[in-house]
Every structure is written in C-alpha cells, then in structure tokens.
Amino acid sequence: MSRSVIPFGPQHPVLPEPLHLKLVMEDEKIVEAIPAIGYVHRGLEKLTEVKEYTQNVFVVERICGICSFMHAMAYCQGIESLMEIQIPDRARYLRVIWAELHRIHSHLLWLGLLADAFGFESLFMQVWRNREKVMDIMEETAGSRVIISTNAIGGTRRDISKDMLLKIRVIVDEIKEDMKQLEPVFFNDYTVKHRLVGVGVLTSEDAYSLGAVGPMARASGISQDLRTTGYAAYGELDFEPVVEKDGDSYARTMVRLKEVYQSVSLIKQAIANIPEGEISVPVKGNPNGEVIARVEQPRGEVLYYLKGNGTKNLERLRVRTPTFANIPTLLKMLPGSQLADVPVLILTIDPCISCTER
Amino acid sequence: MGIINKSRIKSPWVIHYDCTSCNGCDIETLACLTPLYDVERFGIINVGNPKHADVLVVTGSVNKRNVRVLMNIYNQMPEPKAVVAVGACACTGGIFKECYNVLGGVDNVLPVDVYVPGCCPRPEAIIDGIVLAMAKMEEKAKDMKNTSDKATELKPGDEKKSAG
Numbered sequence: 174m175s176r177s178v179i180p181f182g183p184q185h186p187v188l189p190e191p192l193h194l195k196l197v198m199e200d201e202k203i204v205e206a207i208p209a210i211g212y213v214h215r216g217l218e219k220l221t222e223v224k225e226y227t228q229n230v231f232v233v234e235r236i237c238g239i240c241s242f243m244h245a246m247a248y249c250q251g252i253e254s255l256m257e258i259q260i261p262d263r264a265r266y267l268r269v270i271w272a273e274l275h276r277i278h279s280h281l282l283w284l285g286l287l288a289d290a291f292g293f294e295s296l297f298m299q300v301w302r303n304r305e306k307v308m309d310i311m312e313e314t315a316g317s318r319v320i321i322s323t324n325a326i327g328g329t330r331r332d333i334s335k336d337m338l339l340k341i342r343v344i345v346d347e348i349k350e351d352m353k354q355l356e357p358v359f360f361n362d363y364t365v366k367h368r369l370v371g372v373g374v375l376t377s378e379d380a381y382s383l384g385a386v387g388p389m390a391r392a393s394g395i396s397q398d399l400r401t402t403g404y405a406a407y408g409e410l411d412f413e414p415v416v417e418k419d420g421d422s423y424a425r426t427m428v429r430l431k432e433v434y435q436s437v438s439l440i441k442q443a444i445a446n447i448p449e450g451e452i453s454v455p456v457k458g459n460p461n462g463e464v465i466a467r468v469e470q471p472r473g474e475v476l477y478y479l480k481g482n483g484t485k486n487l488e489r490l491r492v493r494t495p496t497f498a499n500i501p502t503l504l505k506m507l508p509g510s511q512l513a514d515v516p517v518l519i520l521t522i523d524p525c526i527s528c529t530e531r
Numbered sequence: 532m533g534i535i536n537k538s539r540i541k542s543p544w545v546i547h548y549d550c551t552s553c554n555g556c557d558i559e560t561l562a563c564l565t566p567l568y569d570v571e572r573f574g575i576i577n578v579g580n581p582k583h584a585d586v587l588v589v590t591g592s593v594n595k596r597n598v599r600v601l602m603n604i605y606n607q608m609p610e611p612k613a614v615v616a617v618g619a620c621a622c623t624g625g626i627f628k629e630c631y632n633v634l635g636g637v638d639n640v641l642p643v644d645v646y647v648p649g650c651c652p653r654p655e656a657i658i659d660g661i662v663l664a665m666a667k668m669e670e671k672a673k674d675m676k677n678t679s680d681k682a683t684e685l686k687p688g689d690e691k692k693s694a695g
Contacts, residue, residue, distance in 0.1 A: 213550075
C-alpha cells in the first residue's frame with residue numbers, strides 16, 4: 174500500500190502549543206511518527222549563565238507557565254542544598270501548598286483539553302470552570318494567576334495568612350465536590366470510554382524501558398512518585414502514589430483525576446500542620462560545586478543539574494523535563510493506531526513543549 | 532465585501548498561535564473561552580483554520596524557526612485582519628529578549644495592531660485587546676471599502692451572489 178505523510182502541527186487546534194509530528198500513514202493507520210522540534214526553543218539554559226543565580230528563579234519559572242512553581246522549587250532546592258541553607262519550616266509547607274495547587278490546576282487543565290480532544294466540549298467547559306477556583310486562590314495569595322513567583326532562594330517571597338489558609342481549605346473541598354460530580358462522565362460515559370479504553374496501551378515493561386515518568390509510568394503500574402522521597406514537607410504528610418495497572422489512556426485519565434483528590438488531601442494536611450514562624454532566611458555568598466535536584470511535577474519527574482563556580486553566575490544549568498522523558502512513549506504508542514486517535518494519544522502524555530525545548 | 536465586513540466587526544474569529552510562549556499566556560487565552568470569561572458572548576470564537584480567522588492572537592516572542600510558520604498563518608488570513616500581541620514576550624521579547632534564538636517581539640516580523648502587556652496578562656486584558664482589535668478592523672474595512680471598486684459593492688438583494 175502506498176504511504177502518505179500527514180503533517181500534524183505546528184499550528185493545530187487540539188494543542189495550544191506548536192508540537193510538530195510527521196505522521197507516515199498507510200490508509201488511516203499510522204506507520205511511523207517523526208517528531209520535529211525547535212518551535213519553542215529560546216535558549217533559556219544559556220540565559221541562566223548570564224543572569225545572577227538569584228535572578229534565575231524568574232528565568233526558570235518561565236521555562237513553563239503551567240508548572241512554573243515547581244520549576245522554581247526544584248531550582249531553589251538545588252541552590253539551597255548547594256549552599257547548605259536550611260529553610261524555615263513554614264516555607265517548606267507553603268511550598269507544598271502552592272505546588273499542590275499548581276498540580277490541581279495543571280491536571281484540571283489537562284482533563285479539559287482531553288475532553289476537547291475527543292470532542293466533548295461541554296465537559297471541557299465544566300472542568301475549566303472548576304479550574305478557575307484554583308486560579309482565584311493563586312491570585313489572592315500571590316497577586317498573579319499563572320506565574321506566581323513566590324519562590325525565592327532561602328524560602329518563599331510571600332506568606333499566606335491564617336484566614337486565607339482556612340479559605341483555601343474550603344475552596345479545595347468545593348473543587349473536590351465538583352470533580353466528584355464530573356467523575357462519572359470520565360469514568361462511565363459510553364462515548365468517553367470508547368475513545369479512551371484500550372487506546373495507546375503502554376505495558377509496564379515498555380514504560381520502564383522507555384523511561385516514562387509521572388502519570389505515564391504510574392498508569393502502567395510503576396509506583397514511582399518523587400514526592401515519596403520527602404522533599405519540602407512531603408515527608409511529614411501522609412499519601413500513597415496513585416497507581417493503575419491497565420496502561421491505556423483511560424488509566425492515565427484515572428490517575429490524573431485521582432491525583433486531583435490526592436492534592437486536595439495534601440493541601441488540607443499541609444494547612445492542618447503548618448507551623449508559625451519565619452518564611453525565609455537571608456542568603457549570603459555564592460554557590461560553588463554541583464548538585465542534582467529532583468521534583469515531581471504534574472507531568473512527572475523534573476531533574477535540575479546545577480553547577481556553580483563561586484561567582485554570582487552559574488557555570489551550567491541543565492534541565493531534564495518530564496515531557497522529554499515521555500516523548501519516546503508517544504513514539505511507541507503512535508505506530509499502529511488510527512489517525513482519529515492521534516489527538517487523544519498526544520494529549521495523553523500531557524505534552525509541555527515549552528518545557529521540552531526551553 | 533460590504534455585508535461580510537459589516538458582520539465581521541461584531542464577531543471576530545480568533546486564531547491563536549503560540550510562538551515561544553511559556554504557556555502562561557496560552558492558558559490565559561484559553562481561559563477566555565471558558566465559562567467564567569466566555570468570550571463567545573461577544574461572538575469571539577477560537578478557530579483552527581487561518582482562512583476562517585480575522586484576528587491573529589500571538590503569544591510569546593518570535594524565534595528563528597517559528598517565524599516562517601507565523602508568516603504562513605498571517606498570509607493565509609483574509610483581509611481585513613488584525614494582529615494582537617499578548618504578553619510581554621510578544622510585545623518586546625520580554626524576559627527572553629537576551630536569548631540567542633529569539634528575534635524579539637512579534638512587531639519585528641508582523642504589523643501588530645494591539646499590544647497586551649503583562650506576564651501573564653489577565654484574561655480581561657486579553658479580551659480588551661481583542662475588542663480594541665475589533666475597532667481597528669472596522670477602520671481597516673472602511674479603508675478597503677473606499678479603495679475598492681464601487682461597482683463590486685453589494686446592493687440589497689445581491690447577497691446570494693457574493694455568498695460563494
């Protein structure tokens with residue numbers, strides 16, 4: 174049978190981001206997928222060598238706007254361990270609260286985009302309506318909706334007042350209630366299941382050998398969640414990684430939806446346990462030496478390699494983002510699938526191109 | 532052209548292209564479509580096809596690779612058209628200005644009609660930017676009407692002829 178090549182992207186309605194795939198087709202079936210990247214490459218790793226290490230917090234936040242807080246968190250934790258700074262306990266809890274809020278908003282964003290990808294627009298609207306509550310909390314606590322810039326080396330830049338903490342606890346409960354109402358549509362609806370169950374199956378062995386991270390790995394039965402290593406205040410909170418066995422798009426949807434509930438529980442625990450006190454410590458001197466910092470982002474594990482040379486500029490900053498680790502699984506899932514499933518398959522890895530290309 | 536231009540003033544269809552944005556402005560642009568902000572009440576719809584679009588919403592600064600894609604999208608849009616640069620990066624290059632792969636703001640390659648500053652701009656600001664672009668489109672449509680041939684203008688009852 175003759176083959177044809179269909180370009181997917183860089184401008185495509187299903188993804189707001191410019192992901193470009195060349196799909197080699199035989200009839201309606203995909204034979205090969207060739208990714209072409211570079212549409213969002215800015216050269217941020219080079220920029221961090223020009224800026225001072227304290228300014229870099231703002232640069233790494235703009236690697237990705239969706240998980241901006243976690244990027245800054247990984248960077249700050251790396252610099253703090255390099256300079257042996259002990260941050261106050263309250264700052265560790267504040268970081269958990271903001272990080273989990275970011276996880277909720279990222280997962281709700283993904284659930285909405287997935288609903289849009291399989292053509293269920295009212296579900297997309299409902300999920301995003303729910304997401305606005307998180308954005309309101311962000312704005313009220315940090316003054317900005319998306320890039321909140323509350324992380325700083327040595328702690329956090331802002332505090333959350335007691336009243337606000339109580340209010341957050343009520344709002345996250347509302348989010349959970351709303352998602353409980355939408356949950357049956359994702360889990361039981363006939364058409365939704367038809368588009369998700371058995372689509373893009375990734376076995377546990379494949380997920381492991383291809384190096385999948387985050388919800389991709391957890392949906393294939395690999396219990397891997399960096400939060401269990403206990404960075405920030407996660408070591409003092411009670412949670413279990415959400416794991417599913419099936420490894421298809423449906424399992425990945427379940428993992429992400431259940432992680433929303435998990436984040437709600439983590440936020441409530443953090444609010445219950447948060448100690449009083451300072452939110453930051455003064456930072457003196459310059460980083461020297463090298464360190465690796467890892468943080469669990471909504472999409473999976475992000476790895477920061479930092480190398481300081483005793484000056485205010487870093488010698489090298491290298492980021493390995495979760496989407497970069499998950500793209501091989503996408504290229505494994507695409508061959509053999511139908512053209513109509515491509516939007517769902519691409520969304521199912523929760524691609525963040527601006528993270529990947531920096 | 533008359534009736535098409537007139538109806539377009541009230542409901543601009545938007546195409547969104549992410550140049551090298553960090554996603555912050557993109558999710559705020561998408562948030563405009565969702566129930567809290569709901570731009571559809573102004574007749575604004577996000578379309579995927581540049582040939583259906585009136586307003587090009589660009590987020591992020593231009594780099595060496597995506598400049599060709601951006602020009603392609605712009606050139607495929609029918610006249611009259613407007614360009615809205617959303618976010619600090621699209622306006623001037625923003626925090627990415629010093630990066631080696633970044634050419635700077637969108638106005639380096641396209642004529643920008645409305646600048647929406649902010650990192651990230653709030654959805655209200657983005658909606659306001661698109662509404663301002665609507666006014667610009669109206670002016671552009673008038674200019675086009677004045678310069679175009681009077682004989683091709685529509686008269687009442689002629690709509691069918693130009694509909695195709």
